[in-house]
Amino acid sequence: MNYQIELRHLHYFRILAEELHFRKAAERLYISQPGLTRQIKQMEEIYKTALFERGKRYVKLTQAGEFLKQEVELIFNQLTNIQQQIEKIGEGKITNLKLGFIGSAVQTILPELLAKLKAKQPLIDVTLNELSNEIQIEMLLKNELDFGFVRMDNFPSKIQSYPILTENFALVVPKGHPFKDKKKINLMDFKEESFILFSKQYSTSYYDLVMSIFRDHEFEPKVALRTVNALSIFNLVSQGLGIAIVPSSLKNGYNTDVDFMELTNIPQRTTLHLAWNQNNRNPGIQLFINILKEIIK
Structure with a gap:
């Protein structure tokens, strides 16, 4: 069979991976249960491996399925980011930046950084979320945040960081x-x-x-x-x-x-870092980093 993976396959897989129940997943997708079964079978034939283990009373992800679930989540997050960026460009705005921060960032550099950012790009949209360090890193890895202000010593390999302030x-x-x-x-x-x-x-x-x-x-x-x-x-x-x-x-x-x-x-001593995902292609990433470096210098 000469199938190719299409976005709908990944969407169906994503919902089934969340529900781990064919009937419930089919209801969420507004398709028949046999139709969902066929789509998943097509995927498994294309990938030449099982994505789910099926029993009489259970459905669970295989190791390959667990891997694909993580990758599919990244794909759909990126698609959401693309849509948001295109909408902002259509509105005449350069981009949308989603920032995570801890409380001490507000007391140090964040207000000045946002003021300079708005002065250079008045139409840029910025969303702020006060989050713990660990949650910020998780969201950066999923491209659900563009930047995080964190206090950490070790970062995952995909995360780049820039030291902002070391203090007592x-x-x-x-x-x-x-x-x-x-x-x-x-x-x-x-x-x-x-x-x-x-x-x-x-x-x-x-x-x-x-x-x-x-x-x-x-x-x-x-x-x-x-x-x-x-x-x-x-x-x-x-x-x-x-x-x-x-x-x-x-x-x-x-x-x-x-x-x-x-x-x-x-x-x-404790150091406040700016952190971001090195694979993030948001057009505002470099602008934000350049303004930060200007302030620190």
């Missing part, structure tokens, strides 16, 4: 804390305190970096709470539920009832 950590304590005015801060003085930390969901590498601070001081912190949101940390600290360790730049831009004590006598 700071202790966050409630107003009136007895150690607030100490000239020399020793973390050992706080070993009996409860700590409120960014969780591993924020960034595994960032979490490990913070925990290394405690290891250097040879004590295990009493972790009262974990969260991925800076404002939540500050509000919890202000209520006396614990103290926190955060990047120093977070002391800017938040109106909270806490004090910051910069930890300048420890070796650990």
